[in-house]
Amino acid sequence: MQTSIKFGSKRSDWGALFSYYLFFFYFSGITHILLQISGATIFVGMRQAIVMSLLWLIPVMLVPRFSRQIAAGIGLVLWVFSLISLGYFCIYGQEFSQSVMFTIFESNPAESKEFIAHYFVWWMIPVLLAHSAVAFWLWRRLRPLQVTRRLAWSATVLILLLLFVYPMFKQLAVNHASLDDAVEKLQLRMEPAVPWQMVIGYIHYRKQLANMEALLEQNSKIPPLSNLKDANAGKPATLVLVLGESTNRLRMSLYGYQRETTPELDAIKDELNLFTNVVTTRPYTIEALTQVLSFSDQLHPDLYLTKPSLMNMMRQAGYTSYWITNHQTISKRNTMLANFSKQTDKQFYMNNSRAQNSREYDENVFEPFDEVLADPAPRKFIIVHLLGTHMKYEYRYPPEFDVFTDREGVPSVLSKDQAKVYNQYDNAVRYNDHVIATLISKLRQQAGNSLMVYFSDHGEDVYDGPGYDMLGRNEAKPTIAMYAIPFMIWASPEWRAGHEMAFDGMLDRPYSNAHFIHTWADLVGLSFDGFDPAFSLVNPQFKEHPLLIGDPYQPNTIRPLDIHVHE
Structure with a gap:
């Protein structure tokens, strides 16, 4: 029985209209439903796919006489793109993104071929055939659309207002965003739905690639460090820098936290040089690491544009360098x-x-990491960039690390939902402990003369108090939890035998990681014109400097951090 509503002498077939929407939504929705069932991501992408699928109703409503033919043409395009999206989920359990394009296009031909070959396995054929069969069945169920002209035009205007006009108005008039930013926000709303995953993903990939290439071109013109000397020149070594994410040292039992969140590192504490007063300058990844990996700091934020980076320095010193990351690859941020x-x-x-x-x-x-350790290159410099304890915390650890589930050790003032988040963060810290300890174990077993430094880019305030009402990071309202980061050094017995590793009296030094490039150079035996021992955490000539926080591009926000208070 048809459900319809009468407008004058004509009737609109609402049941048929819903069938058309369901047909269009299917191509985007199937992957998002699977993503939600698997718990792979948050609901935002699903919500946007639901909304954006309304767009395809416009042509079938405006030309109802050829509604089935129009649906077939649109469906064919959506089907092709949905095969890629669904197939990628089947293999990787993820949503297709511009980062996939970066991986394929920016790898060498052999690596790209290997990635694509891994993408196809035999069991995908029946899955994609079943997917196609369901799509064809949904199309066969479509009946010629009956819709009044009034409804067709009214619905078209409403859909365009919902999908495009209102979001643009909100960004331009309410949020006072630039036109470019407003368009980008709109594209991000469209991207979860096919075919926009590939179309907009490719546009963003090309745009960010051009930005990256411009930065690389600028970096290539920077002259090398003058008078670089290496005290370990010619000696085989494996040097590892592990960059954590959002990990607040106040929540690590290694630093005295009451919950056992770092049992594996606790067990090897005697092998670690544990620094207790290291802080970051910015509570944001890109801003913090730009200073960590270059000569930039709070007073000279643009030196990364004119002086060599840490990576440049290590290549100049003759190390083969590697970058291993579990972060998203290429996005605006x-x-x-x-x-x-x-x-x-x-x-x-x-x-x-x-x-x-x-x-x-x-x-x-x-x-x-195992692959790089097996590389025959005698002198290796490895950067490992982790997701660490980044929000949302429940996505940062597998089920077996869901250890903290009750209220023991949780501030009593927290609500049930807040206590859940508090526990999830501690579970993420515990899994991060396992990751760091495993990397150390691999070095111990596979790399003789080796050194590893680990710290987090910034901290995170997860109801750490006092007040117990802050979740996340806010540079305008800083708390010590946002800036207090773990900093530790591990060295193999062979490295310790050949280097001074007694840091007596140094472990409690107040130190800003903005000057890390000097500490790293000191640790690995490099000196050059411009090296400043006063900025090296492990140098006898170290001098205490103000721990400056704030936005260096807004000088009035720069101020020293008091590491002895919680707010």
Whole structure:
């Protein structure tokens, strides 16, 4: 029985209209439904796919006489793109993104071929055939659309207002965004639906690639460090820098937290040089790491444009360099990191998720780390960039690390939902402990003369108090939890035998990681014109400097951080 509504002497077939919507939504929806069932990501992508699928109703309503033919043509295009999207989910359990394009297009031909070959396995054929059969069945069920002209035009206007006019108005008039930013926000709303995943994904990929290439071109023109000397020149070594994410040292039992969140590192504490007063300058990844990996700091934020980076320095010293990351590869926010990664000899991009809040575990880095350790290059410099304890915390650890589930050790003032988040963060810290300890174990077993430094880019306030009402990071309202980061050094017995590793009296030094390039150079035996021992955490000539926080591009926000208070 048809459900219809009468407008004058004509009737609109609402049941048929819904069938057309269901047909169009199917091509985007099937992958998003599977993503939700698997718990791989948050609901935002699904919501946007639901909304954007309304767009395809416009042509069938405006030309109802040929509604089935129009639906077939649109459906054919959506079907082709949905095969790619669904197939990628079947293999990787992720949503297709511009990072996938970066991985394929920016790898060498052999690596790209290997990636694409891995993409196709035999069981995908029946899955894609079943997917296609359901799509054809949905199309066969479509009946010629009956819709009044009034409804067709009214619905068209409403859909266009909902999908395009209102979002643009909100960005331009309410949020006072630029036209470019407003268009980009609109594109991000469209991207979860096919075919926009590929179309907009490719547009963003090309745009961010151009930005990255411009940065690389600028970096290539920077003169090398003058008078670079290497005290370890010619000696085989494996040097590892592990960059954590959002990990607040106040929540690590290694630093005295009451919950056992770092049992594996606790067990090898005697092998670690644990620094207790290191802070970051910015509570944001890109801004913090731009200073960490270059000569930039709070007073000279643009030196990364005119002086060599840490990666440049290590290549100049004769090390083969590697970048292993579990972060998204190329996005507007991550272009700077992609630029840094391309300053190394070989890159491993392990996370191609479209959304940051997707389930990706840092054990992704273990396989490429093993591969690099097996590389015959005698002198290796390895950067490992982890997702660490980044929001959403429940996506950062597998089920077996869901250890903290009750209220023991949770501030009593927290609500049930807040306590759940508090526990999830501690579970993420515990899994991060496992990742760091595993990397150390691999070095211990596979690399003789080796050194590893680990710290987080910034911290995170997860109801750490006092007040117990802050979740996340806010540079305008800083708390110590946002800036207090773990900083530790591990060295193999062989490295310790050949280097001074007694840091007596140094472990409690107040130190800003903006000057890390001087500490790293000191640790690995490099000196050059411009090296300043006063900025090296491990140098006898170290001098205490103000721990400046704030936005260096807004000088009135710069102020020293008091590491002895919680707010």
